[in-house]
Amino acid sequence: MSELYQNRRELMSYLLGLFLLIAFALWIKSIDIGSSWQGAGLVNFSLGFVLLAAYMSAQILRIAKIPMISAYIFTGIVAGPYVSGFLTFSMVGQLRLIDDLALSFIALMAGGELHLRSLRKRGFAIGLNIFMITLAVFGLVFAFVVFMGGQFSLMKYLSSAQIMALGILLGVVAVARSPSSAIAIISECRASGPFTETVLGVTIVMDVLIIIFFTLALTVTRIILTDSGIVNQQAFIILFVELATSLLIGAVIGKGISFYIDRAGYDLPLFLLLTGFGITKASLWLGHFMEDRFDIYLHLEPLLICMSAGFTVQNFSKKGSEFMENLDRGALPVYVLFFSLAGASLNLEALRVCWPLALSLVGVRAVGIFIGTWLAGTITKDPPINNRTAWMAYLTQAGVAIGLAQLAQRQLPEIGTYLSTVVLAVISVNQIVGPITFKTALHKVGEAEKR
Amino acid sequence: MKIFFGLLIIIFLAFSGYHLTFRRFRLPLFARLFYLTGTEFLFLGLLLGPQFLNILDRETNKGLEPLSALLLGWIGMLFGFQFEIAKLRRFPFEFLGAAFMEGLITFGWILFGIYGVLSAFSNMPEHIKIVLSVTLAAVGASTGQTGLALLSPNTVARSPGVIKLLTYISSIDGLIALPIFGMVFLFCPQFFKTFSWVGQLKWGLSASLGLVLLYILFLTRRRKEKELILVVIGMAVLTSGTASVLHFSPLLINFFVGFCLVNLSSEKERIFDILISVEKPAYLLLLVFLGVNWRLDSPWILLMGAGYCLCRLLGKFFGGFAITRLNPEMNHYPPQLGFGLLDMGGLSLAILLDFQQGFPGHITGNAVSVVLTAVICNNFINFCFLDRLLKKGE
Numbered sequence: 001m002s003e004l005y006q007n008r009r010e011l012m013s014y015l016l017g018l019f020l021l022i023a024f025a026l027w028i029k030s031i032d033i034g035s036s037w038q039g040a041g042l043v044n045f046s047l048g049f050v051l052l053a054a055y056m057s058a059q060i061l062r063i064a065k066i067p068m069i070s071a072y073i074f075t076g077i078v079a080g081p082y083v084s085g086f087l088t089f090s091m092v093g094q095l096r097l098i099d100d101l102a103l104s105f106i107a108l109m110a111g112g113e114l115h116l117r118s119l120r121k122r123g124f125a126i127g128l129n130i131f132m133i134t135l136a137v138f139g140l141v142f143a144f145v146v147f148m149g150g151q152f153s154l155m156k157y158l159s160s161a162q163i164m165a166l167g168i169l170l171g172v173v174a175v176a177r178s179p180s181s182a183i184a185i186i187s188e189c190r191a192s193g194p195f196t197e198t199v200l201g202v203t204i205v206m207d208v209l210i211i212i213f214f215t216l217a218l219t220v221t222r223i224i225l226t227d228s229g230i231v232n233q234q235a236f237i238i239l240f241v242e243l244a245t246s247l248l249i250g251a252v253i254g255k256g257i258s259f260y261i262d263r264a265g266y267d268l269p270l271f272l273l274l275t276g277f278g279i280t281k282a283s284l285w286l287g288h289f290m291e292d293r294f295d296i297y298l299h300l301e302p303l304l305i306c307m308s309a310g311f312t313v314q315n316f317s318k319k320g321s322e323f324m325e326n327l328d329r330g331a332l333p334v335y336v337l338f339f340s341l342a343g344a345s346l347n348l349e350a351l352r353v354c355w356p357l358a359l360s361l362v363g364v365r366a367v368g369i370f371i372g373t374w375l376a377g378t379i380t381k382d383p384p385i386n387n388r389t390a391w392m393a394y395l396t397q398a399g400v401a402i403g404l405a406q407l408a409q410r411q412l413p414e415i416g417t418y419l420s421t422v423v424l425a426v427i428s429v430n431q432i433v434g435p436i437t438f439k440t441a442l443h444k445v446g447e448a449e450k451r
Numbered sequence: 452m453k454i455f456f457g458l459l460i461i462i463f464l465a466f467s468g469y470h471l472t473f474r475r476f477r478l479p480l481f482a483r484l485f486y487l488t489g490t491e492f493l494f495l496g497l498l499l500g501p502q503f504l505n506i507l508d509r510e511t512n513k514g515l516e517p518l519s520a521l522l523l524g525w526i527g528m529l530f531g532f533q534f535e536i537a538k539l540r541r542f543p544f545e546f547l548g549a550a551f552m553e554g555l556i557t558f559g560w561i562l563f564g565i566y567g568v569l570s571a572f573s574n575m576p577e578h579i580k581i582v583l584s585v586t587l588a589a590v591g592a593s594t595g596q597t598g599l600a601l602l603s604p605n606t607v608a609r610s611p612g613v614i615k616l617l618t619y620i621s622s623i624d625g626l627i628a629l630p631i632f633g634m635v636f637l638f639c640p641q642f643f644k645t646f647s648w649v650g651q652l653k654w655g656l657s658a659s660l661g662l663v664l665l666y667i668l669f670l671t672r673r674r675k676e677k678e679l680i681l682v683v684i685g686m687a688v689l690t691s692g693t694a695s696v697l698h699f700s701p702l703l704i705n706f707f708v709g710f711c712l713v714n715l716s717s718e719k720e721r722i723f724d725i726l727i728s729v730e731k732p733a734y735l736l737l738l739v740f741l742g743v744n745w746r747l748d749s750p751w752i753l754l755m756g757a758g759y760c761l762c763r764l765l766g767k768f769f770g771g772f773a774i775t776r777l778n779p780e781m782n783h784y785p786p787q788l789g790f791g792l793l794d795m796g797g798l799s800l801a802i803l804l805d806f807q808q809g810f811p812g813h814i815t816g817n818a819v820s821v822v823l824t825a826v827i828c829n830n831f832i833n834f835c836f837l838d839r840l841l842k843k844g845e
Contacts, residue, residue, distance in 0.1 A: 010672065013668060013671050013672070016668060017665065017668045017669065020661070020664070020665055020668065021665065024661055024665070024693075028692075028693060028696050031696055031697070033696070034698075035698070036811070037695055037698075037808060037809055037811065038695055038696050038698060040513070040516045040520075040695060040808070041520075041691070041692045041693070041694065041695020041696040041697075041701075042692065042695075042696050043516065043517065043692070044516065044517050044520040044688050044689075044691055044692030044695060045688075045689055045692025045693055045695075045696055046692070047517050047688050047692070048685050048686065048687075048688035048689025048690070048691075048692055049689060051681065051684065051685035051688065051689075052665075052669075052682070052685040052686070052689060055678070055681055055682070055685065094513065094514060094516075095514075095517065096514065097511060097514030097515060098514065098515075098517055098518070266731075267731060267732050267735070269729060269732060270729075270731075270732030270735060270736065273732075281506050281511070282506075285506065328677075329676070329677065329680070330680065331677065332677040332678065332680065332681045333680060333681045333684050333685070336681060
């Protein structure tokens with residue numbers, strides 16, 4: 001009884017707070033913006049508003065057992081340019097740097113969450129899951145697009161070669177996952193156990209492999225569309241060099257971080273902030289520098305560098321727990337910010353344009369994931385409950401998939417627009433549904449609240 | 452030349468990192484002062500800025516505006532937390548009077564000094580002269596505590612009374628400077644077109660009260676530390692943003708919110724712990740942000756920096772002299788008390804950043820460069836004068 005009363009009181013205080021915050025925001029929005037400083041102030045206000053409103057919404061929705069990151073995303077959608085317009089497109093663009101900083105923090109954390117010992121223990125399961133999921137998801141999505149794509153208005157006027165190319169690219173993008181969402185849900189549910197370790201391992205390793213798959217798909221697609229029939233080996237060599245260099249640089253930075261913690265140790269949040277920022281900016285700078293000076297296209301992946309750094313600190317130093325504690329302390333604002341902005345960036349216009357196709361692809365992808373995880377789980381003799389629910393843990397999709405679609409749009413303009421529209425629509429659905437199903441899965445297999 | 456300076460700064464910073472890593476390594480006095488006061492972070496900002504590596508270019512700076520808003524909010528709120536009435540009342544009333552008088556005298560001295568120089572040597576518009584003079588006076592009147600914090604236990608044990616008074620004054624003497632600086636925002640020309648003075652003040656106050664109410668609503672139940680961090684960060688950014696939209700000082704409104712919270716909220720201790728836990732990183736980031744816009748392209752800036760430093764030194768000296776000689780109950784303190792108040796701390800630099808953002812322009816850039824040069828001069832003379840004062844005070 002008293003718990004019910006407590007819940008009701010809390011709910012009332014959050015509703016009141018949210019009401020006050022919204023009233024405040026409406027008032028601020030009504031003020032004429034005269035100078036650039038006021039404009040910057042409005043961006044800051046909006047950021048603060050989104051942080052607090054997302055947090056309060058999460059607390060309200062938590063009572064209905066909805067994961068907090070869904071609430072953050074939902075708040076972002078409502079505050080974003082397609083619904084209330086409180087956050088405009090330009091504001092979302094302006095906050096991109098803060099978003100990148102948050103992402104580098106999450107990537108450091110993602111690397112730190114991977115324990116070599118458990119990876120070794122679950123290595124076979126992780127490998128098998130990756131193989132099965134890739135095969136099933138790619139196969140089903142590709143087949144669906146090739147055989148059914150013509151039925152949807154968006155693809156009606158595409159040639160069969162273009163539909164096939166689109167099928168290949170959509171198939172590969174469908175395999176992509178969202179490590180940031182996975183980390184956030186695992187952290188929120190304080191989940192621990194073999195199921196969690198497998199999901200995390202698959203998600204993070206997949207994040208690396210997807211770039212290789214995508215480059216391969218892009219090459220094949222180009223052959224289909226241009227009939228040139230040449231496989232660009234140089235592209236693959238550069239890709240492997242980029243990935244290996246990113247991992248290596250990450251490992252060196254990870255060693256540097258652990259050395260710093262060991263020998264100095266103070267002002268660690270500032271140090272990690274500067275490290276994340278430095279990695280993001282330096283990767284971009286190096287890319288431009290190599291292109292300008294030596295005409296070499298070298299794209300170091302900041303996320304991969306951060307993950308590798310986090311992994312190194314966790315597994316090859318004695319400072320792993322200290323490192324994670326410091327990251328964890330500031331994790332909540334980072335998650336709220338990152339996922340709210342992700343919500344605000346979701347392209348609802350794309351969803352409106354092609355929702356029948358998007359929903360079909362979401363369904364087909366989910367079936368593919370189910371088949372892949374079920375087969376993998378059965379072979380590795382995981383408990384039946386794990387096999388039945390594992391698919392729910394792999395639905396979320398975010399940044400990497402969008403990035404890949406944008407890359408394809410630049411490189412294959414003839415089908416790129418279709419691809420990015422469909423991908424953005426699919427991601428919008430998966431990003432809303434995925435966290436809820438993942439949380440449910442963790443509770444079903446009994447690994448939630450185990451830390 | 453640019454590459455040479457760039458290399459020089461990198462060597463400085465590498466040395467700093469070396470020093471941080473090997474704590475037992477004994478540096479010479481000059482280098483020790485350089486690193487202990489965080490001066491190297493000004494150089495880091497300079498290195499990252501458009502003059503050298505251009506990593507923090509204009510676009511990046513724009514993208515990082517929320518971070519600088521957070522910094523201003525953080526420091527403003529932290530300063531507001533110094534004014535817990537119950538704690539202030541534990542000190543003798545003369546201390547409070549001394550802090551106010553010292554702040555006022557220093558402020559007045561620098562204000563009239565700079566206004567006089569600007570009137571005599573420049574033909575800039577009147578309102579810019581006022582804005583510049585008030586800002587530089589506010590920056591100069593506030594005192595930091597780094598020097599006091601770095602004193603050895605032996606020195607502290609030798610002059611506990613003087614150090615207690617210096618600590619007290621340096622923690623609250625910004626109370627005079629900050630509100631007056633806040634009023635400077637009323638002098639912005641485009642503001643005259645859209646608002647009235649009274650109207651703007653009214654809106655600023657209403658917004659502050661609304662923010663305090665929102666804060667209190669957040670604190671109705673005891674939150675986990677992570678949640679409290681989020682609330683503090685969110686509120687600081689929200690408050691700074693509100694202030695900027697209303698064309699008011701983010702620092703001042705956050706100070707007001709901090710002051711209300713420390714006197715009204717039961718969670719004040721926990722919020723203070725969060726604020727204080729990143730005080731140093733916030734200060735260092737502030738130095739980086741300011742260092743980015745530091746221009747050293749004219750010898751006049753160095754000269755004016757030295758002049759400003761001297762003007763401030765005299766202001767502090769007169770302030771200290773007045774409080775120890777005009778009040779009979781403080782006669783036992785040394786008349787050179789002001790020499791112990793030369794440190795320029797986080798509040799001074801936050802006022803400078805607030806000014807830089809609120810009044811962007813070429814003149815602002817030069818003024819910031821002058822003050823930053825003075826900050827470095829000050830960091831070196833501060834220790835000598837403090838040492839001298841404490842030796843005399845024995």
